[in-house]
Amino acid sequence: MIKINKIRIKNYKSIYDSNDILIYDRITVLAGKNESGKTNIIKALNTYYNDSFEDEDIPTKDMELNPTIIIEFSILGDYFNRKIGYTLLEDEKEYTYTIERSKNIKDKITGRLYDEIQKGIKNEIRNGNNSEVRTIIETIQELVDPDNKLDDKEFLNLLFEIYSSFIFNSGEEKEIIKKYIMSQFKIISTIKPEIENKITQLTEAILKDKLFKDINNIFNIIMPEFKFFDNFDDMIPDEISITDLKKPDFKIKNRGFINLLAFLNVTLEDFTKEMEEISRRPQTKLDKYSDNITLDYQNIYKQEKLKIALNKDGDKIYVNIYDIDDNINPKKPSQRSKGLQWFLSFYLMLNNSDENAILLIDEPGLYLHASAQEDILRLFENNLNNYIIYTTHSPYLIDTNNMLRVKLVTNDRTKGIGTCVENKYYKCADLDTITPLITAIGYNMTKSPLEFGGGLNIITEGVSDRYYILAFLKLYNVIEKVNLIPSQGARVVHLLVSIAIGWNLKYIVFLDNDQGESDARERLLNLYADKNEYNSHIFKISNDKNTCIEDIFSVEDKKKYNIGKNKKEKLLIAKRFYDNVSINQIEIDDLSETTKHNIKNIIDIITEKV
Numbered sequence: 131m132i133k134i135n136k137i138r139i140k141n142y143k144s145i146y147d148s149n150d151i152l153i154y155d156r157i158t159v160l161a162g163k164n165e166s167g168k169t170n171i172i173k174a175l176n177t178y179y180n181d182s183f184e185d186e187d188i189p190t191k192d193m194e195l196n197p198t199i200i201i202e203f204s205i206l207g208d209y210f211n212r213k214i215g216y217t218l219l220e221d222e223k224e225y226t227y228t229i230e231r232s233k234n235i236k237d238k239i240t241g242r243l244y245d246e247i248q249k250g251i252k253n254e255i256r257n258g259n260n261s262e263v264r265t266i267i268e269t270i271q272e273l274v275d276p277d278n279k280l281d282d283k284e285f286l287n288l289l290f291e292i293y294s295s296f297i298f299n300s301g302e303e304k305e306i307i308k309k310y311i312m313s314q315f316k317i318i319s320t321i322k323p324e325i326e327n328k329i330t331q332l333t334e335a336i337l338k339d340k341l342f343k344d345i346n347n348i349f350n351i352i353m354p355e356f357k358f359f360d361n362f363d364d365m366i367p368d369e370i371s372i373t374d375l376k377k378p379d380f381k382i383k384n385r386g387f388i389n390l391l392a393f394l395n396v397t398l399e400d401f402t403k404e405m406e407e408i409s410r411r412p413q414t415k416l417d418k419y420s421d422n423i424t425l426d427y428q429n430i431y432k433q434e435k436l437k438i439a440l441n442k443d444g445d446k447i448y449v450n451i452y453d454i455d456d457n458i459n460p461k462k463p464s465q466r467s468k469g470l471q472w473f474l475s476f477y478l479m480l481n482n483s484d485e486n487a488i489l490l491i492d493e494p495g496l497y498l499h500a501s502a503q504e505d506i507l508r509l510f511e512n513n514l515n516n517y518i519i520y521t522t523h524s525p526y527l528i529d530t531n532n533m534l535r536v537k538l539v540t541n542d543r544t545k546g547i548g549t550c551v552e553n554k555y556y557k558c559a560d561l562d563t564i565t566p567l568i569t570a571i572g573y574n575m576t577k578s579p580l581e582f583g584g585g586l587n588i589i590t591e592g593v594s595d596r597y598y599i600l601a602f603l604k605l606y607n608v609i610e611k612v613n614l615i616p617s618q619g620a621r622v623v624h625l626l627v628s629i630a631i632g633w634n635l636k637y638i639v640f641l642d643n644d645q646g647e648s649d650a651r652e653r654l655l656n657l658y659a660d661k662n663e664y665n666s667h668i669f670k671i672s673n674d675k676n677t678c679i680e681d682i683f684s685v686e687d688k689k690k691y692n693i694g695k696n697k698k699e700k701l702l703i704a705k706r707f708y709d710n711v712s713i714n715q716i717e718i719d720d721l722s723e724t725t726k727h728n729i730k731n732i733i734d735i736i737t738e739k740v
Contacts, residue, residue, distance in 0.1 A: 131209060131486055132354045134517055135202040135226065141195040142177070142187050143170040144541060146548040153517075154534045157510055160521040160551070161528065162539035167549025168521035171539065172358065172490045174199055175519065179356035183233035189548065198232035205243065205352060213351045214344050218250025219243075229353060239352075247348065252290050254341055260289060263339070266332045273325045274315050288314060292336065293345055308333050354517075355487040357479070359494075364475045366390060368462040370447045375402040389478040390449075405442060438474075468497035473505075480509075483516065491520040500526045582630060585611025586740045587637040589626050592616055594704035595640060595671075595679045599732065601711040605718045606733045610740040620646030624653040627667075631657060638739050640732070642678040643670040669735055672728065682732070684724035691716070 139148040144167040151158075151171075160168045177183055178199040187197045204226045207219035219225060227241035264285055271280050280288070295310055311329055312321070321329075336342050366386045374380055375398065381388050391401055437452040439460065450460035451470075463471055476494065483489065495503040503526040510518055511529075521539075522528070528536060538552040590596045596616040603612065617623045620641055630637040639654075641647040647670060658664045671679050680694040688694050691707055710716045718726060 131206065131515075132352070133204045133224075134488065135204055137175070137202075138200045139171060139174045140198045140200075141189060142174045142197040142199065143167070143189060144549045145170055145174065146189060148549065148551050150553075151537060151551045152553045155532060156515075156517055157529075157532070157535050158517075158519045159528060159536045160519065160539050161523060161536050162521075162541075163523060166539045166541045168539045169492050170549060171551070172492050172519065172521060175356055175488075175490050176358040178231050179353070181231060187233065196232050196234045198230065198235075200228060200230045202226060202228045202241070203352065203354070210243075210351060214348065216250065216254060216341075216344065218247055218254070227352065243352065248294050251294055251341075251345060252286075255290050255293060256286055258341060260285075263289065263332065263335050266328055266335060270315060270325060270328045270332065273322070273328065274317060293342055307336065355484055356490055357483045357487045358490045359476060359479050359492070360385075364389065364479055365471055366449055366463045366475050366478070368449060368464050370449075372402070372405045372445045372447065375405070386475050386478070389475070389481070393478045393481045405447065436470075469495070469499070469502055472497050473502070477509075480514065480516075485515050488517045488519065489514075491518065493522060494520050495524070495527060503527050582615060582633060582635055582637075583611075583613050585613060585636065586736065587613045587615060587630055587635050588736065589623060589630070589637060589639045590614060590616050591620050591623060591641055591646065591679075592618065592701075594701045595642075597701075597704040597708040598679050598682070599640065599736075601708040601716075602729045602732055603736070604708075604711050605716075605721075605729065608733060608737060608740075610737070612736065612740065620650035621653075623650050624657060627654060627657055636739070637667065638735065639668045640671055640679075641668065643672050643674060644676050644678060671732070682725065682728040684722040687722050687725045 134153045136153060137148070137151040139145045139151075141147075148171065160171055162168050174187075174197075177187065177197075178201070183197050185193070188195050204224050206221075207223045207225060208221035210219050210225070211217050211221060225241070225243040225246060227239060227243035230238040230240075267285060267288065268280055271278065291314055292311060308329055311332060317325070364386045367384065370384065370387055374384075381398065388398065391398055396404075437454055437457075439450045439452060441448045441450060449463055451463060451466055452460050463474070472495070476491075480489070495506045498506070503524060507527060507529060520527070539549060540552065541549045588599060590599060593616040596614045600614060615626055617626050623639060623641065627637070627639060641650060651668075654668060655661070655664055658667075671677065672681055674681070680688070680700070683691070683693050691703075693703055693707065694700070707716070721729070
């Protein structure tokens with residue numbers, strides 16, 4: 131399998147320089163607000179693969195700028211060797227390489243892979259049977275320079291130079307090869323017919339050689355397919371004319387239907403022949419196709435149980451979608467919800483993609499509700515092996531367990547720097563950009579009653595901190611309006627603080643007095659005009675160094691309530707302590723004086739800020 135390591139885009143639409151987009155995982159999420167340039171990143175990668183740069187891609191129409199995209203890949207030696215049919219690389223090693231492609235300059239390929247392939251080709255040439263080619267080369271050499279004869283080393287070097295010059299060039303024309311051969315023999319002017327004839331023979335011999343053909347195919351091996359899913363052009367049509375199936379532009383204009391045929395494992399040509407038969411056989415085939423797609427689709431899409439049917443009537447093939455318990459009232463795809471249309475078309479596209487294809491998806495699930503968007507995430511995670519790059523501003527398409535996948539896309543038009551990408555999701559302070567991350571990280575409005583609101587908002591370092599502070603409030607009978615919002619660690623607390631500031635809410639933050647607090651301080655200080663403002667909002671659980679919320683409890687209380695013993699179960703222990711306080715199994719007088727004193731310090735801060 132081919133991996134992507136990093137991407138850089140320059141001078142493409144709104145992107146002057148994206149910075150390196152680091153790919154840490156099989157799935158990459160480009161998150162950001164509308165008009166930030168997320169879609170332009172996806173389009174740039176599609177342009178890169180198809181080598182389809184246009185003048186309109188140049189930002190600000192400055193024709194001196196050259197749209198350029200640079201991608202670093204890596205490939206396993208075993209995968210490459212199997213694809214090319216030679217052992218040019220070491221099976222167990224991974225080889226990196228960079229392909230730079232731009233509008234005005236020829237493709238540039240660099241990296242360790244290039245060097246190792248050259249070594250492998252040299253060995254293949256050295257060990258191969260090159261007698262026919264050698265005879266022709268020696269004849270040319272004698273005609274060009276009768277006084278010199280090629281020794282073995284010179285012959286192998288010359289042949290290697292000719293072959294290796296085409297390592298990453300697929301489909302070169304004969305004339306280009308001939309000119310290159312002439313340059314190797316230092317022939318730069320009009321040549322005698324007998325020499326030209328021999329060069330033509332040499333060109334033909336090289337073109338027929340299996341090694342040369344395979345070398346010419348290397349670029350196709352190392353450049354993975356990029357598959358761009360368009361929300362609209364890939365939709366399933368309501369109907370198709372059998373006459374239209376034969377038109378030369380059918381595949382381009384009907385990508386959704388082509389994906390459907392690919393899913394059914396039938397070519398357009400074979401499908402056309404089947405539909406032209408004058409018998410009941412076409413409908414029999416369609417019924418079989420319908421059953422296959424319905425069964426497979428139902429295993430993925432959990433929102434609705436549907437049956438998909440293809441029906442023939444005269445020159446038309448109709449696509450009908452039935453509810454699972456209704457065989458009488460079909461609906462056309464266009465009559466179903468946009469979400470269903472999207473999911474069905476998207477699913478068919480996936481099944482028409484090579485397992486090594488890199489999937490480029492702009493705003494997946496745009497028309498789907500929250501739980502259906504989570505189906506998309508499960509599909510990406512569990513049913514696919516492809517590298518996937520998608521854009522979103524939906525919190526439901528951000529997996530909070532894999533935040534390193536998230537890249538934040540910004541476009542500060544006031545500074546004129548265009549679209550940029552931040553690899554560290556927690557480094558962006560723009561509220562509109564990070565709001566979906568806040569929703570995904572701190573709380574999820576569809577799953578949790580937790581939310582910012584009126585009164586005092588208390589942001590905690592984690593969920594266990596939240597349960598302890600809830601318990602402390604109960605123990606001291608604090609009944610004022612308080613909202614507790616847990617973060618997922620000190621490093622991302624500033625994201626929740628950003629939203630509190632942006633929404634002009636009353637809030638405070640409690641942090642452990644440990645390394646996490648030190649890590650959080652710098653990011654939090656960037657949010658405030660001065661340190662006094664910081665000190666009025668940010669508080670430590672304890673003034674003692676290297677302490678966390680569990681250290682509020684005395685040694686005897688820790689032992690009594692099993693607090694801090696097992697770090698893996700700290701959340702469960704905190705929840706259990708809160709539950710016991712809630713049902714009055716634990717009361718304030720059950721705690722030691724040390725514990726009560728420490729809790730009172732926290733309560734005093736809260737009541738002062740309420």
